[in-house]
Amino acid sequence: KAGVTQTPRYLIKTRGQQVTLSCSPISGHRSVSWYQQTPGQGLQFLFEYFSETQRNKGNFPGRFSGRQFSNSRSEMNVSTLELGDSALYLCASSLDGTNEQFFGPGTRLTVL
Amino acid sequence: DQQVKQNSPSLSVQEGRISILNCDYTNSMFDYFLWYKKYPAEGPTFLISISSIKDKNEDGRFTVFLNKSAKHLSLHIVPSQPGDSAVYFCAASAIGYSTLTFGKGTMLLVSP
Numbered sequence: 001k002a003g004v005t006q007t008p009r010y011l012i013k014t015r016g017q018q019v020t021l022s023c024s025p026i027s028g029h030r031s032v033s034w035y036q037q038t039p040g041q042g043l044q045f046l047f048e049y050f051s052e053t054q055r056n057k058g059n060f061p062g063r064f065s066g067r068q069f070s071n072s073r074s075e076m077n078v079s080t081l082e083l084g085d086s087a088l089y090l091c092a093s094s095l096d097g098t099n100e101q102f103f104g105p106g107t108r109l110t111v112l
Numbered sequence: 113d114q115q116v117k118q119n120s121p122s123l124s125v126q127e128g129r130i131s132i133l134n135c136d137y138t139n140s141m142f143d144y145f146l147w148y149k150k151y152p153a154e155g156p157t158f159l160i161s162i163s164s165i166k167d168k169n170e171d172g173r174f175t176v177f178l179n180k181s182a183k184h185l186s187l188h189i190v191p192s193q194p195g196d197s198a199v200y201f202c203a204a205s206a207i208g209y210s211t212l213t214f215g216k217g218t219m220l221l222v223s224p
Contacts, residue, residue, distance in 0.1 A: 031210060035214075040216065041216065042214045042216035055210075056209065092212075099144045101158070101212060102158065103148075103155030103156045
């Protein structure tokens, strides 16, 4: 069974731009969560989608948004990029009702 | 306020010895705990989990212990191998939620 895939793997943007990251979950997984990892901060939860609906949301500004499609694929968008948005963005999928989440390799975003 | 704490940023162990990674939590609603391993440039990989109804769970060389009264869990790796060198994250989820709250990680270095 194929794992979680994320595209692109690396991205360089400048301040003020916007970016869209994509995640394809494991087949059959309906829940997709997004996390931001920065040095010294561990993984911080952004949001979770289930059946095209946002089910949970972390403490991030409204510049961070996401969506999920009917095939469970998910995208996250960051508008008006700031230098502090430079991070590894991780997507994880899970079966409904389970806590075990399976992570993709992440997208490394650098904001210049 | 950090709800999941890994107070040791790093740990060095010799090959063949035991590695003990510690994690403390503050939220009494957490009822499921997981450990993930992360290599550079890869997403976290699920290692082992434990429910709050248990105090121990084993899987091969990995054992997780949970002390609910102390709000403390630990991951034991016996025997440690150089391939175990990675960052280990402790994560927790609350009753009724699939969202994971992560610690900041502990970097384990196992030397030959």
